[in-house]
Amino acid sequence: MSYPYEWCFHQLKKAAVFHLDLQIEALEHDLVFSDASAYNVQFIGHNPVFIDILSLRSYQEGEFWTGHQQFCEQFLNPLLLRHLFGTAHNAWYRGNMDGIPTQEFSKLLKFRHCLSWNILTNVKMLASLQQSSLEKQTDELKTLNTRKLSKNGYKSILGNLRDWIKKLEPRGERKTTWSDYAEDNSYSSDEAAKKTGFIARFAGEVKPALLVDMGCNTGAFSKAALENGAGHVIGFDFDTLAVEAAYLRARDNKLPLLPLQMDAVNPSPAQGWLLKERQNLETRLKADALIGLAFLHHLVIGKNIPLDEAVYWLTAFAPQGVIEFVPKSDPMITRMLALREDIFPDYTIENFRKILEAQGRIVREETVSASGRTLFHYVRNS
Secondary structure, three states: OOOOHOOOHHHHHHHHHHHHHHHHHHHHEEEEEEEOHHHEEEOOOEEEHHHHHHHEEEEEOOOOOHHHHHHHHHHHHHHHHHHHHHHOOHHHHOOOOOOHHHHHHHHHOOOOHHHHHHHHHHHHHHHHHHHHHHHHHHHHHHHHHHHHHHHHHHHHHHHHHHHHHHHHHOOOOOOOOOOOOOOOOOHHHHHHHHHHHHHHHHHHHHOOEEEEEEOOOOOHHHHHHHHHOOOOOEEEEEHHHHHHHHHHHHHHOOOEEEEEEEOOOOOOOOEOOOHHOOOOHHHHHHEEEEEEEEOHHHHHHHOOOOOHHHHHHHOOOEEEEEEOOOOOOOOHHHHHOOOOOOOOOOOHHHHHHHHHHHEEEEEEEEOOOOOOEEEEEEEOOO
């Protein structure tokens, strides 16, 4: 189970087009959907699936698309936020589960934006209609409710919106520290090959039906796991552009990989009525195996998380896995500590090994770099 505020731009775009294609197909059979919720779409790997068949109902001649506002707020506005302004939708969307309100988003638009007919009709005019509906008397609203829309007009709205969304692309795509990490990292190609080989061996031995890749970056090691025995992979990374790259890798290579945006120290919480409408990460995520490569030090050194707590948190997701320990001698940590005080005396490989052994058994460890990067295959105590 994943949520729209965990998806990257291209996942949300894929889900939006998929949703509109379903609505167009349903209308051909005199059926419509009672809503247009993004939460009715889930992903299996890179492919979207629809999970709310009960929202289908019979088409009523002359009716308007009642889900238009919801679609715009849960699909279109988040996409436009990235398309027009280069800002990812994830934080705003998570803060408001119903999406990005049209009236709020409309305030961000400049005159030049409204020269687009699609933006004018689906954002600016829709915001004006919402505002006027608040100001109109009940009788006036009843009069508006008697207006009719032809079936062809209904289909035209859906089709035009779909064709427009297909053309949307994220603005200002740029390299970030982590989206470009796989191509510009602090270890050699030989060391990368050793890591790939370790993961391939692990996946071949364990053959997990579901593997979690914490700090998946662009999905290179997820791909290695999938090619050597893993059934499906769910990857997590806080860098939205890295998640974009991982999703495109999954799509282009037809991999059963679902990358999601997540900050490990601020993961998706339980939300909604009684905190039950949207589940937190720990409730949703139960895997057969985990890999966490070049991840642990970002929690400990980067976010000041105690080493033992970081290890306990990681090992709780799956009964066995691979965790990489990056020592302070590594260029990456040297750079991280260059402008701050080293307040991490317990961040040593000896202490890490002790903490991991308290959680279970170390099956194998291998040093893969000259700086001392070491991979640990562990099996957690039952």
